Amino acid sequence: MRPEVVAAMMPVFTEHFGNASSIHWFGQHAKSLIDDARQHVAKLINAETAEIVFLSGGTEADNLAIRGIAESQKSGGRHIITSQIEHHAVLHTCKDLEKQGYEITWLPVSHDGLVNPEDVRKAIRKDTILISIMHANNEIGTIQPIEEIGRIAAEADVYFHSDGVQSTGKIPVNVKSLGVDLYSMSAHKIHGPKGVGALFVKKGTALKPTMTGGGHERNRRSGTENVAGIVGFGEAARLAREELMHKMPRMRELRDRLETGLQSHIEFIHVNGGNAPRLPNTSNIMVDYAEGEGLVISLDLKGVAVSTGSACSSGSLEPSHVLTAIGKTPDEAHGSLRFSLSTMTGIEDIDYVIEVLPGIVERLRELSPYYNRGRTP
Amino acid sequence: MRPLLSMAYSEKLLDYFQNPRCVGEIPDADAVAEVSNPVCGDVMKLWVKVSDGRIHDAKFKAQGCSAAIATSSYATEMLVGMNVTEARLITKDQIANALGGLPASKIHCSVLASDAIKQVLQGF
Numbered sequence: 001m002r003p004e005v006v007a008a009m010m011p012v013f014t015e016h017f018g019n020a021s022s023i024h025w026f027g028q029h030a031k032s033l034i035d036d037a038r039q040h041v042a043k044l045i046n047a048e049t050a051e052i053v054f055l056s057g058g059t060e061a062d063n064l065a066i067r068g069i070a071e072s073q074k075s076g077g078r079h080i081i082t083s084q085i086e087h088h089a090v091l092h093t094c095k096d097l098e099k100q101g102y103e104i105t106w107l108p109v110s111h112d113g114l115v116n117p118e119d120v121r122k123a124i125r126k127d128t129i130l131i132s133i134m135h136a137n138n139e140i141g142t143i144q145p146i147e148e149i150g151r152i153a154a155e156a157d158v159y160f161h162s163d164g165v166q167s168t169g170k171i172p173v174n175v176k177s178l179g180v181d182l183y184s185m186s187a188h189k190i191h192g193p194k195g196v197g198a199l200f201v202k203k204g205t206a207l208k209p210t211m212t213g214g215g216h217e218r219n220r221r222s223g224t225e226n227v228a229g230i231v232g233f234g235e236a237a238r239l240a241r242e243e244l245m246h247k248m249p250r251m252r253e254l255r256d257r258l259e260t261g262l263q264s265h266i267e268f269i270h271v272n273g274g275n276a277p278r279l280p281n282t283s284n285i286m287v288d289y290a291e292g293e294g295l296v297i298s299l300d301l302k303g304v305a306v307s308t309g310s311a312c313s314s315g316s317l318e319p320s321h322v323l324t325a326i327g328k329t330p331d332e333a334h335g336s337l338r339f340s341l342s343t344m345t346g347i348e349d350i351d352y353v354i355e356v357l358p359g360i361v362e363r364l365r366e367l368s369p370y371y372n373r374g375r376t377p
Numbered sequence: 378m379r380p381l382l383s384m385a386y387s388e389k390l391l392d393y394f395q396n397p398r399c400v401g402e403i404p405d406a407d408a409v410a411e412v413s414n415p416v417c418g419d420v421m422k423l424w425v426k427v428s429d430g431r432i433h434d435a436k437f438k439a440q441g442c443s444a445a446i447a448t449s450s451y452a453t454e455m456l457v458g459m460n461v462t463e464a465r466l467i468t469k470d471q472i473a474n475a476l477g478g479l480p481a482s483k484i485h486c487s488v489l490a491s492d493a494i495k496q497v498l499q500g501f
Contacts, residue, residue: 289440290440291419291440291441291442291445292442293442293443294394294441294442294443294445294446297383297386297391297394297442297443298395298443300383301383301391301395310417310442319418330418331418334417334418364440364446366400367397367400367438367439367440367446368420368438368439368440369411369420369421369422369438369439369440370420370440371440
């Protein structure tokens with residue numbers, strides 16, 4: 001978390017501990033803090049304050065959006081369109097609805113990791129009630145053509161949800177020009193606290209709440225507000241909006257420096273999604289003849305934290321569904337590395353990776369029974 | 378302080394991952410086996426020199442995660458000097474335990490090495 005975020009949250013624990021639903025001064029003060037935070041989050045995505053629903057995070061936002069529409073629209077149809085590269089919060093929610101009798105169209109993506117808007121148009125049927133396509137992918141960073149899909153959804157009069165957890169605060173987001181009805185956000189992805197997020201719900205959207213109770217958040221999400229978390233989210237959103245324009249070009253520069261540096265020092269590596277518009281902070285690199293978990297552990301021992309799409313790093317032992325959707329074999333997905341830069345990443349961090357990774361890759365390749373066989377990568 | 382991610386592994390396992398013993402190929406090997414792990418796709422290739430029922434030399438190559446490389450290396454090292462009957466009895470648990478145990482999601486890695494041993498000794 002950013003120190004400014006911690007500083008904004010601290011007084012909520014020590015002084016302003018009121019329950020925002022109470023009518024006494026303490027409660028009303030807590031409510032005003034939430035209102036301020038709501039303004040900051042709304043401004044970040046160009047929404048109205050009344051369209052922001054605070055909840056526990058990106059997963060809950062995706063669940064509320066998808067289940068909320070599925071439930072409220074089921075008399076009109078049970079068909080939902082989504083993509084094969086969604087975050088698990090969308091993927092597993094749609095799979096669950098599939099079991100309940102909903103029909104899901106899982107749109108494929110190109111080798112660059114993009115959904116084709118024409119595929120969306122063709123998939124729309126009379127009984128389609130929702131389109132859910134993520135704004136930016138969490139593994140490879142590709143930015144989907146949301147505006148085009150938004151227009152298609154509006155023409156067909158179908159609700160449109162986009163998971164914006166990765167894109168919020170990293171690229172300019174304007175829910176009005178994107179044409180979304182629902183947009184998910186998470187505080188911790190923008191240096192805010194964990195356990196808090198928001199769902200943008202466009203005015204007039206029929207959404208059945210998944211959490212019922214005291215009618216908080218204009219009946220959209222019951223449950224006593226996580227005031228400290230929301231205040232932290234608000235501060236993080238304020239900072240993100242203020243800094244977006246000057247910090248992101250720098251991050252993109254660093255990311256490009258990393259990719260160019262690695263490509264000039266290591267043979268047989270590829271940038272996944274490299275030909276598509278991408279988030280400035282994400283780099284997914286595939287290393288042939290080496291396995292991702294081994295690379296991650298080796299980098300970890302040198303103080304560099306990255307992740308991998310390798311089956312061996314996940315409890316599930318399944319290769320990344322995103323990498324298989326862009327046409328990679330499980331073997332190829334096995335050798336992928338995901339670098340995530342933040343506004344706190346410096347040029348020296350990038351250069352350190354460029355210095356240590358070639359040796360690590362070379363060592364692991366020396367161990368591989370395939371490397372000297374000259375298999376064409 | 379050790380980095381967090383690698384803390385799931387013992388010092389000994391990390392040593393065998395970073396400084397694997399018995400790496401290489403034996404051009405005039407008496408037997409070669411290549412096994413791949415159906416669970417995660419890791420691969421191990423194992424070469425042995427055998428005479429009079431005893432394993433005189435063993436070398437391996439592997440493409441896989443840190444646990445797969447460490448267990449492959451440790452198992453190959455165990456083989457050298459063993460008689461074939463003894464070597465056939467090596468179990469995945471024996472390999473895993475010798476390296477300080479494996480996290481639950483990594484148990485399958487030690488299967489790779491025990492399978493390679495069984496396969497390479499089939500003809501003896």
